[in-house]
Amino acid sequence: MKGIFIATDTPLIGGVLTYLRDIALRLSASGISVAVGLRNLPHLIPIIDELRQQSIHVTHPFDVTFFQHGYLPLITGYGPFSYRRFFSTFGKKNLVLLVHDQVDIYYPQPFQFLYRLGYRYLQVPNLQNARAIITVSHWAKSFLQDFYGLAQVYAVPNAVDVHRFRPELSKENRRERKKSLGLRPEKDLILIPGRLSPEKNPFLPLRVAQLLPEIDFAYVGTGELEGPVRLAQKALRLGNVFFLGKRYDMPNVYAAADAVLQPTLGENQSLSTLEAMACGLPVITSDIPAQREIINHRQTGVLSPPEPKHMAKWILYALENREELGNNARAYVVLHHNLDFYLPRLLSTLNEIAALI
CATH class of the missing domain: 3.40.50.2000 (Glycogen Phosphorylase B;)
Structure with missing residues (x-):
């Protein structure tokens, strides 16, 4: 060769x-x-x-x-x-x-x-x-x-590059990152990274956001379902749902987040999941084989049925245990996906x- x-x-x-x-x-x-x-x-x-x-x-x-x-x-x-x-x-x-x-x-x-x-x-x-x-x-x-x-x-x-994707430990810095993205700095922020396409299940976060009006949700990415998802967000009058579009500065975006939501129905091995974990963020994601391979439930993240009530419950759990889950997630990626x-x-x-x- x-x-x-x-x-x-x-x-x-x-x-x-x-x-x-x-x-x-x-x-x-x-x-x-x-x-x-x-x-x-x-x-x-x-x-x-x-x-x-x-x-x-x-x-x-x-x-x-x-x-x-x-x-x-x-x-x-x-x-x-x-x-x-x-x-x-x-x-x-x-x-x-x-x-x-x-x-x-x-x-x-x-x-x-x-x-x-x-x-x-x-x-x-x-x-x-x-x-x-x-x-x-x-x-x-x-x-x-x-x-x-x-x-x-x-x-x-x-x-993933664990030097580029690393935790943002300062709460004050997270607030400033939220402000720079046009988001509300005083609210917990759940990122939803990935294409807005059928296999990513992009309508489900809207239903989760209805159940958790005190928490902000932000889509990061574009795709063929972006228009319908935006229309649904307006129809539901969800003031806690935002769209950040396609971003090429994902370490900065992750630095604004408190957790990541991925209600995906299909992955091979998700780079977005690994990036979020490397940034010390708890990931709440669907209990499918691809995600099971990299997330140990309640240890390095959370696995949930892709249903609104279940995911809302586990988002609250992840926010309450953010530091432990995030530290474990970061340690796992540094050791196994570095x-x-x-x-x-x-x-x-x-x-x-x-x-x-």
């Missing part, structure tokens, strides 16, 4: 692209030869420039030059159909796919069945064409193997895969 070619055709600046940028920078800093394939879109130029400033070659995602020179291609597609172009360009059984997908979503039936059916017929054939699959959680590895019958699946759990320790695990896996090619 002469080097690693990391490529994605995603047009979005989100968790996946941030993750790929971080590992490219870390690999390059460790002396590994790295090239990156990204779409040349105006809003991606800052990331492209950042990589080039560190002497990382950036090209388009379907450039075969580095692959022909012995680089191992580590690919994340924007969707099932984009993988087909990667395979037509690089060939089958040559690519290592980095899978951040929600391999299952816990929608009410029959919608979970339909999601699984769609994943089986649209995405699984792509995964079968890969030389190997790296996914970002142990539960997803087991699910891909046991439910979809896939082989050569490896788990390298997500990690970007400083991530690189050896990833390199070991890539070397194992390269030896098989």
